[in-house]
Every structure is written in C-alpha cells, then in structure tokens.
Amino acid sequence: MSLTKDKAAIDQWYVLGATQDFPIGQTVATWLLGGDVTVTRQADGFEVTGEGRRLPIRTHYNHLWTSFGTPARDVFALPEAEEPDRRWLYCGGVRVAASGLRLIENFLDLAHFPYVHTDILGSEEKPEVAKYDVEQRRDVDEIWATKCEFLQPKAAAASEGGQISQYMYRVVSPFNVMLYKTPPTAPNRWDVIALFVQPVDETHAIAHPFMLVIDPSSTDAEIIAFQQMIFLQDKIVLENQRPVQLPLQPGRETPTRADLSSVLYRRWLKEKALTFGTEPRTDQVSDFA
Amino acid sequence: MNEDWTPIALSRDVPAGVTRAVRLDDRELVVWRGDGAAHVWEDRCPHRGMRLSLGFVRNNALNCLYHGWEYGAAASCVRIPAHPDLTVPPSIKANAFPAVEAGGLVWVGRHDAGTRPEPPEAVTPILSLGVDIDSLDAPRLDLDLPGGTLHLYWHRVTAGRIMLHAVSQGDVDPIHAAARVRHLRDELEQQVAA
Numbered sequence: 001m002s003l004t005k006d007k008a009a010i011d012q013w014y015v016l017g018a019t020q021d022f023p024i025g026q027t028v029a030t031w032l033l034g035g036d037v038t039v040t041r042q043a044d045g046f047e048v049t050g051e052g053r054r055l056p057i058r059t060h061y062n063h064l065w066t067s068f069g070t071p072a073r074d075v076f077a078l079p080e081a082e083e084p085d086r087r088w089l090y091c092g093g094v095r096v097a098a099s100g101l102r103l104i105e106n107f108l109d110l111a112h113f114p115y116v117h118t119d120i121l122g123s124e125e126k127p128e129v130a131k132y133d134v135e136q137r138r139d140v141d142e143i144w145a146t147k148c149e150f151l152q153p154k155a156a157a158a159s160e161g162g163q164i165s166q167y168m169y170r171v172v173s174p175f176n177v178m179l180y181k182t183p184p185t186a187p188n189r190w191d192v193i194a195l196f197v198q199p200v201d202e203t204h205a206i207a208h209p210f211m212l213v214i215d216p217s218s219t220d221a222e223i224i225a226f227q228q229m230i231f232l233q234d235k236i237v238l239e240n241q242r243p244v245q246l247p248l249q250p251g252r253e254t255p256t257r258a259d260l261s262s263v264l265y266r267r268w269l270k271e272k273a274l275t276f277g278t279e280p281r282t283d284q285v286s287d288f289a
Numbered sequence: 290m291n292e293d294w295t296p297i298a299l300s301r302d303v304p305a306g307v308t309r310a311v312r313l314d315d316r317e318l319v320v321w322r323g324d325g326a327a328h329v330w331e332d333r334c335p336h337r338g339m340r341l342s343l344g345f346v347r348n349n350a351l352n353c354l355y356h357g358w359e360y361g362a363a364a365s366c367v368r369i370p371a372h373p374d375l376t377v378p379p380s381i382k383a384n385a386f387p388a389v390e391a392g393g394l395v396w397v398g399r400h401d402a403g404t405r406p407e408p409p410e411a412v413t414p415i416l417s418l419g420v421d422i423d424s425l426d427a428p429r430l431d432l433d434l435p436g437g438t439l440h441l442y443w444h445r446v447t448a449g450r451i452m453l454h455a456v457s458q459g460d461v462d463p464i465h466a467a468a469r470v471r472h473l474r475d476e477l478e479q480q481v482a483a
Contacts, residue, residue, distance in 0.1 A: 111371035115357045127357060127370035237355050240340040242317065242333045254335045254381055258371040 003035030100205035310342035323349035
C-alpha cells in the first residue's frame with residue numbers, strides 16, 4: 001500500500017479518531033489514503049507523522065484531524081458544538097471493507113430505511129421517499145439536502161413510538177457528512193449526527209460516528225448502542241456493494257428521484273476531480289495518458 | 290458435454306424461496322428460485338450495486354435487500370418502493386444469464402449458448418464441495434460405487450479452487466457416496482500439495 005497521488009484527496013483534512021481514542025503516552029499506527037500514519041499522544045498534545053515527516057494537526061470537536069497536503073480551508077465549522085446543552089457522544093471507530101465514499105453516500109440515503117433498518121428508521125408499509133431539495137452551496141462548497149421527511153417507527157434511542165422525522169443533510173467534504181434530525185424530545189431543534197470517515201485505502205475505511213444530541217433521559221450507553229446497531233446494519237450493505245469503489249461513470253448504476261442527493265454528491269466529486277475511492281473509469285482518457 | 294454450459298449448483302440446494310451466491314471464475318452470480326425453474330443472474334442490483342444474493346424472494350420475484358427493488362422472473366424491475374406510483378422503465382433490468390436445470394443440476398450458459406446440456410437423469414443429489422485445486426481433466430468424473438454410479442461435475446470458483454457437484458445414479462447409499470466425495474477431495478488436494 002502506498003499513499004495516493006490523488007491531489008484532490010490529499011488536500012483535505014481527515015479524521016483519525018476521537019481524541020479520547022488515543023491513550024496518553026502511547027503511539028498508535030493507523031492508515032490514511034493508502035499511507036501509514038503514526039499518532040503519538042503526550043500529556044501536552046499530539047504528534048502525527050506520515051511519509052517520513054510531521055503532519056499538521058487539528059483537534060476540532062474533540063477529534064484528531066490531519067492532512068498529507070495543504071487543505072484550502074480549515075476543518076469545517078460545526079456551530080452546534082457551541083451549544084452548551086448538547087451531549088457529545090463518540091461511537092468508536094468501525095472498520096468497513098468498502099470505499100469511504102460509499103459510506104458517505106449510504107449516509108445520505110433515505111430509501112433504504114424500510115429495508116436495512118426495518119421497523120426502526122422505516123417500515124416496509126411506508127417506503128415512499130417524498131420529494132426533497134438538494135443544492136450545492138458554492139459559497140461554502142457544501143452539499144445540502146433539505147426538507148427530507150420519513151415516517152419512522154423508532155427514530156432514536158429516546159423514541160416512545162413512531163414519528164415523522166424531518167432531516168437535513170450536509171456534506172462538508174468528500175469524506176465528512178452530518179445529518180440534522182428532529183429529536184423525539186425537542187421538536188423545535190435538531191440533533192446532529194455526524195459521520196467522519198477515515199479512508200484507509202481505496203476499498204477500506206474506518207467510520208467514526210459522532211453525535212451532538214439533545215436527549216436528557218437516555219444514558220450514553222443507550223444512545224451509542226442505538227447508533228451502533230444502525231451502523232452495523234449499514235455495514236452489511238456497504239461490504240456487499242459491487243464495485244466496492246464508488247462508480248462515477250454514467251450508466252454504471254441507476255439513480256431515481258429519491259437519489260438526488262447521491263446524484264449531486266457524485267457530480268460534486270467529479271467537479272473536484274477526486275478519484276480516490278472511485279471505480280476506475282473506462283469512458284475517459286486519463287490525464288496522464 | 291458441451292462447453293457452453295457450466296454446472297454451478299445442485300437443484301436441491303436452491304429450493305423455492307431461496308437465493309444462493311455462486312462464484313464462477315471470479316464472477317459473482319446469484320441463483321434463486323421462485324415458483325418454477327431456477328434463475329441465474331449477475332449478483333448485482335443495477336440500482337446501487339448491492340449483491341442480490343442478500344435479497345429476499347417473495348411473490349415469485351427477487352427483492353434487493355438495500356432498497357427493496359423487486360425483479361420479476363424475467364429480470365425486469367417491476368417495483369421501486371421509494372416511488373410507489375412510478376411505472377418502472379423496462380430498461381431497468383438485472384443481468385440474467387441463460388439457465389437450465391438438468392441432471393439434478395443448475396447450469397448457466399453463455400449468452401450464445403447452444404443445445405442444452407443432456408446429462409444422465411434420474412439422479413439423487415449428494416453434495417457440493419469445495420476443493421483447493423485449479424481444475425479437473427474432464428468436465429465430469431464417473432466413479433463406480435456399490436449399487437450404482439457417482440457423477441461428479443465441477444465449476445471453477447477462482448484460481449486454485451473448484452466446486453464439485455456430486456449426484457448418484459442407481460441404488461447408492463448417499464452417506465457412503467458423500468464420504469467417497471470427501472475422500473476424493475482429500476486425494477486431489479494431496480496431489481496438488483505433493
């Protein structure tokens with residue numbers, strides 16, 4: 001395995017885990033974009049090395065971020081992290097044998113709720129995906145899907161029964177995404193559920209789900225267990241999609257109206273000329289030919 | 290034998306309502322059965338690439354696990370649950386291969402496959418068994434057993450591995466026949482190791 005040459009992928013911030021995942025005084029070996037990375041945590045901070053040099057570090061949102069390149073922007077803003085009554089929950093890293101881009105796309109998907117998260121996030125009796133809005137916000141270079149609605153038998157750990165959940169999705173970089181969802185206990189606010197993806201190589205990723213939620217009653221263990229159950233159901237799908245890498249070539253897959261966010265996400269990746277984690281295309285002459 | 294057709298499973302092992310994943314020369318196939326004969330398709334939903342072998346059979350149709358897209362026996366998608374009012378365009382189809390059942394086996398054919406296979410009929414299925422060898426010399430081995438004959442078919446899974454499909458003819462003790470197949474597997478793998 002060696003570090004990718006894909007500049008669009010290199011010039012981004014990537015999560016390596018929640019800071020609490022790294023014990024003080026220890027060195028941890030991990031991977032990013034096909035390259036080896038070493039994280040050492042001392043009492044006074046982190047050191048991350050890769051490709052024989054020290055890499056830049058950020059610790060936004062109690063996560064450790066690094067980059068092999070020179071990102072055009074800092075780690076994305078997450079205003080909800082400033083709100084004092086939110087609970088911060090770290091679900092731990094889950095290794096998935098799939099392209100990290102497949103993880104992001106699955107996270108954006110509503111239509112699988114009745115089949116993959118049956119009787120939890122959706123029910124087979126109500127599989128319809130109502131029209132929602134998608135847009136590429138060019139000022140902040142983010143993808144948003146808004147006005148998403150889905151009838152959910154058990155929307156969250158604190159749910160007493162079914163509800164129509166409102167969702168918004170926000171893709172802040174090719175491998176980082178979050179959703180905003182109406183909590184059962186505070187219908188006027190939004191829970192934030194983020195999926196930070198550490199792309200290990202083209203066909204493996206480590207997902208780091210992170211939550212900023214309003215739920216005064218459930219225990220941490222209950223909320224994390226709920227999220228882990230959902231993610232393990234997704235993992236079964238993610239490891240059985242073919243190809244394992246995300247295809248960007250037209251005609252390889254078949255989007256419908258419910259897949260508008262996926263269509264926009266893929267178009268955005270193409271605009272960025274990102275190829276890491278995508279299926280090699282056969283319909284284009286390579287730039288290096 | 291003709292090389293247009295390859296045996297990939299025992300018919301008995303694909304009962305009604307069941308899907309099976311089969312690997313043939315590194316291609317991923319799904320074999321499934323609704324009300325009638327077995328179907329052999331590429332193991333991939335055209336929507337998002339999900340393996341259809343993880344799906345479920347209902348109403349003589351194969352449903353994808355990921356989004357419930359429903360494919361009828363002719364491989365056309367007949368229902369997209371996210372859009373209940375949509376008439377699905379006929380262009381949305383699973384990739385189906387020619388398939389026949391004969392001699393207790395499910396056979397997959399090339400798209401231009403000619404005359405269907407005509408193996409010995411009136412057989413009893415014994416078992417399918419993986420063997421870590423690259424190939425056998427003949428498309429079929431016949432072994433004499435007390436009371437009848439053991440027919441051994443095979444397909445290549447990937448380099449260095451085949452799957453044997455054993456059926457018997459005559460009055461053969463199936464437990465004895467299965468033991469004979471396992472013994473043969475051990476012999477074949479030892480020859481490779483030697």
